[in-house]
Amino acid sequence: MTDSTVISVTNLVKKFGSFTANDNLSFEVYEGEIFGFLGANGAGKTTALRILSGLLTPTSGEVIVAGYNAKKDPEKIKKSIGYMCQKFSLYPDLSARENIMLYGGIYGMPKVLIKKRTEELFEKLNFREYGNRMIAELPLGLKQKLAFSVAVFHEPKIVFLDEPTGGVDPITRRQFWEMIYETADRGITVFVTTHYMDEAEYCDRISIMNEGRIVALDTPEGLKKKYNAKSVEEVFVRIARPVNNQPHPPAPSHR
């Protein structure tokens, strides 16, 4: 399976001053899979994701994404990936169409292709009536779907999603995951962070992060078997809070 490795991380460390956000991470992600990155708030998910997408420089360790080294060639990585950040970041004072045109243009897509795909996308999302409205006026669920569509619009090899369903209602979340499946079927690798444990069940493989470290990495089934749990949520609770209920060592004072 190593032939189709699209992300390879070895001993990744990221420090902000004395605070270690990512503590010696090593993992691989394979082409076309949906890779879930789980962890509580502040576990270091976003930091890792930003390093993988070339927005942060690792302190040490080797990170290869889409064949390029994240420390030396972050700009080359950026050509092959899509990215949807935690905070909604399309231009609120532009319409959906204008946002798509802008990003399609930045990624060097021909104008005709941008227009054709935009129509297809609006058809698929049942979005036609919203196409010319300012993004600021759209409901959150639609915004998130649109942000995701923009992230994969240029058909990247990998798409990074940082808590894409935060604050979204269950039905929209469901639809959102259908979009993720469809994307993975097209061969685009999906790297998604979340703290919704039910979403973890939808992933091909998941890694659980706690205080900057990866504490478990397997398929959801594998993890459930290993920890003898009925759901990923149960696995997560057991790992994050050990059964013997020992008091947690005091967290290092961050920053």
Next chain:
Amino acid sequence: MRTILYLIRKEFLQIFRDKFIGKAIFAVPIVQMLILVPAVTFEIKNVKVCIIDMDMTAESRGLVSKLEGSTFFHVRFSTYSEKEANDLLHRGKCDLVLQIPSGFGKETGQGRQGKILASVNAINAVNAQLSWAYLSGVIRDYNLNIIAENAGARTLAALPQIQVTNRYWYNETLNYKYYMLPGVLGILILAIGFVLAGLNLVKEKESGTIEQINVTPIKKYQFIIAKMIPFLIIGLIDLAIGLLIGKLTFNIPFEGSIALLFLCSAIFMTALLGVALLISTISNTQQQYMFTGFLFIIIFVLMSGVFTPSESMPVWAQKINLVNPAAYIMRINRMIMLKGSAFSDISRDIYSLIIIAAAFTALAVNRYRKTV
């Protein structure tokens, strides 16, 4: 290049979608020209004078009436108490106290030296010097009269003297509006560059939209240039509006080439946008930007020579002006508009400005980080 065009299109969409900014960028030059150009003047009229005439002779009254006859002086008070006069000066009721001691008429009548004392309110040093200069002029005139009378000649013309005839070149009527307007045109586009372009980039940082841009393979220079060009265009449009107002309202003379003026303004604007974007790549919030940006605006404008001649600033200040884009454009604008200077006359300033523009732009590109 295509990428830059997509980004420029986006900037224009955003600028004109903001209803307030969309209108303000055209209203600002109009307001600025109509207020600043006629308001800022160094001309002094109506210097309020208090006279202490202890002499009360024909000679002293002659001097006072000479003062009253001048357009600059307005004899408001007349007193015999030095204390009262000082008090008036202190309370700002008068700007100048002229004291004529008793015996003034007698002394001058007998062909000896007459003495008078003038006290000028010098809180505003420029005003004080000008008032003093005007007063000296009046007294010199009066002096000539006395000399003429004493010499027994009927007219001044009979006395041998040097007559200086001067002509004010490039601004013959000494119209301050003509002097101010080319400078105000520079300030006008300076404000546009600093406020609009600089805040624009910081706003993207604050709202988080820049993260989505930073994760694309866009080149740093593409991003910075795309942030510059829209405001460069707006600045030049505003310059055109400003010039039009200057022509229609103040009938400003325009001796040189309009194309050269626009070329120089475009280079000036690039330099400013470079500085503004450099500051905004360092700032994280609009507040941080405004605080730092304002400092630069003040320094650039006040040192530029728009209000005070930069040639008379201390040497170290003139050194700073070597990298102050505004100092160049003040000179260039005045040279082109009032003097009709051609490219070859101001080429040194233009080349310097090009170097400054290139340097600040390069710094802004270099300082811009595509990371969070």
